[in-house]
Every structure is written in C-alpha cells, then in structure tokens.
Amino acid sequence: MDKLLHVLLSLPDEMIWGIFLVENVLLTFVVLYAGALVLRGLNRGAYVYTRREWLICGITNVLNTVVTYGGFWLWKHGFIGIRTTFSWNLLPDFLILFLSMDLLMYLFHFLIHKTFLYGMIHRLHHEAIDPKPMDLFILHPVETMSFGGMWLALLMLYPFNIYAILLYLTVNLVFGLAGHLGIEPLPERWRHSAFVRWLGSSTFHHDHHRDVEHNFGFYTTVWDRIFGTLK
Ligand SMILES: [Zn+2]
Ligand SMILES: [Zn+2]
Numbered sequence: 413m414d415k416l417l418h419v420l421l422s423l424p425d426e427m428i429w430g431i432f433l434v435e436n437v438l439l440t441f442v443v444l445y446a447g448a449l450v451l452r453g454l455n456r457g458a459y460v461y462t463r464r465e466w467l468i469c470g471i472t473n474v475l476n477t478v479v480t481y482g483g484f485w486l487w488k489h490g491f492i493g494i495r496t497t498f499s500w501n502l503l504p505d506f507l508i509l510f511l512s513m514d515l516l517m518y519l520f521h522f523l524i525h526k527t528f529l530y531g532m533i534h535r536l537h538h539e540a541i542d543p544k545p546m547d548l549f550i551l552h553p554v555e556t557m558s559f560g561g562m563w564l565a566l567l568m569l570y571p572f573n574i575y576a577i578l579l580y581l582t583v584n585l586v587f588g589l590a591g592h593l594g595i596e597p598l599p600e601r602w603r604h605s606a607f608v609r610w611l612g613s614s615t616f617h618h619d620h621h622r623d624v625e626h627n628f629g630f631y632t633t634v635w636d637r638i639f640g641t642l643k
Contacts, residue, residue, distance in 0.1 A: 413496045417422030421488065432480040436473045440549060443589050450589075450597055459544045468536075472556050479560030486564060493571030505576035507513060509566065510583065516562045518635040521628040524555070524607040538603055543592040543621050587631050591617030609633065619643050 420428065448458045461469075486492040495501075524534040533552040540547045551559075567577070596603065596614045603613070612631050620627035626643035629635045636642035 417494075420484070420550075428484060429477065429481060431483070433473070433477045436476045436480065439585065440469065440473055443548065443585055444545050447589050447593060449597070450593060451545075454595060454597060456595060459543075459546070461546050464586065465546050465550060466549075469546055471553060472549040472551055475553055475556040476560065479557070479564065482560070483564055486568065492564070492567045492576070493626070495571050495573045497573075498575055502573040502576040502579065505573045506579050506583075508570075509572060509576060509580040511634070512566055513563065513580070513584070514629055514631045515635055516566065517559065518629045518639075520558055521630075522523070522639075526626065532618065537580060538621065538624060540592075541621055542594050543618060544594050545589055545592050547592045548588040583631070587612060590614045593594070594618065636637065 420431075423431075451458060483492060487494060500603070521534075524530055525620050533554050537547065537550055540550070582604055590597075591612060591614060593614045596618070598608060598613060602608055603615070612627075612629055612633060616627055616633060617630070620643075623643060626641055627633075627636055628641055633642055
C-alpha cells in the first residue's frame with residue numbers, strides 16, 4: 413500500500429485526475445451491473461435508464477472525482493493523515509467511519525427534507541417513488557458535494573487506517589445499491605433478525621422514498637430510532 417501511494421505522488425496531476433475519473437466510472441458500472449444481476453436473480457426485468465438519468469449520473473461521477481482528488485490533495489499537503497499498516501485497529505476505525513458518516517448524513521438528509529433545500533436540492537432524488545439502482549447517482553450537485561465534503565472533513569479529524577477507509581467505501585456502495593434495488597432481496601426469515609432490523613435494509617430506504625417523513629438514515633436505523641423518525 414505504501415508503494416502504491418508513493419507511485420501516486422510521483423504521477424503528473426492530469427494522470428491522477430484521469431485515474432480517479434476512471435476509478436469512479438468503473439465503480440459506478442460495477443454497482444449498476446451488480447444491481448442488474450441481483451434483479452435478474454430475483455426474476456425482475458432490467459431497467460432501461462433514460463438519457464437524462466445517464467447525464468445526471470455522469471455529472472455525479474465527475475463531482476465524485478473532484479471529491480476523490482480533493483482527498484488526495486489534502487493528504488498530499490498533510491491535512492489528511494492515513495495509517496497504512498494492516499492491523500486489527502482497522503475494525504474500530506471502520507466502525508467510527510461507518511457510524512459517524514451515518515450520523516452526519518442523517519443530519520444533512522433531515523435538514524434538506526425539512527427546509528427550503530428540499531425543493532431546491534433533494535426533490536430530484538425523490539422523483540423515484542420506487543427506486544432503481546441508478547438512483548444512487550441521481551443526486552443534485554450540491555448534495556453530492558455536501559456528502560463528499562462531510563467525508564473529507566471527517567478524514568481530516570484523525571489518521572484513519574487505509575484498509576478501514578477502503579472497507580467503508582465498499583460498504584457504502586453495497587448499502588447504496590441495496591437501498592435502491594426497488595425490491596427486498598433478503599429472505600423473509602432474515603428480515604426480522606436483530607441484525608437486519610438495526611441495519612438499513614433495502615426496505616428501509618425504499619420506505620423513505622415512499623414516505624419522506626421517515627427513515628433518514630443510510631446504513632443503520634440507529635439515528636432514526638434515537639430521533640424518533642423510524643417508520
Ligand atoms: Zn430523502
Ligand atoms: Zn434514495
């Protein structure tokens with residue numbers, strides 16, 4: 413990992429922008445492809461996305477690339493510290509990132525629902541009453557940059573383990589896709605287990621698209637339980 417980071421430092425800026433753009437676009441296609449596979453496995457037809465949806469998804473990818481480069485720039489200039497040794501402490505680091513981002517996004521999400529910001533920013537994402545995988549990327553630019561800004565601000569607070577960061581980013585995509593499948597893929601017997609009830613399942617975020625007064629969390633139901641907004 414150290415070597416990889418060193419190679420990044422030696423590359424020209426244009427190449428780094430290119431690498432981050434390709435990385436974001438590839439991850440988007442992986443998520444959309446995984447979503448299509450899950451839906452096919454559940455005997456649901458694949459979605460055909462409109463030109464407008466592809467365009468918004470493209471803009472989100474460009475902005476996510478700006479956030480990725482922002483993180484790189486902050487790390488290069490010493491504003492973000494990263495620990496690169498693979499050790500057990502990646503688990504507490506992961507849990508801190510997971511729960512902190514869940515709380516920050518809960519608060520931001522609540523704010524954009526309860527103020528004039530809803531019409532200006534968040535209504536776009538809520539055009540989908542029954543979400544589909546690409547809705548994970550159907551976000552207003554202000555929303556995308558705000559989520560990215562919160563993420564980078566959190567990374568500036570403490571030198572997290574790089575493996576915890578990568579694990580968090582992967583889990584973030586898994587939950588993002590799960591919430592926008594438009595269907596609950598978990599077998600009935602799992603749905604009522606304590607584990608699933610405390611985590612944000614597909615149904616949890618789908619219910620938020622159907623009833624915008626509830627379920628503002630993303631990864632867990634913890635903050636909705638604490639603040640009394642759980643459906
Ligand atoms: Zn919402
Ligand atoms: Zn959504």
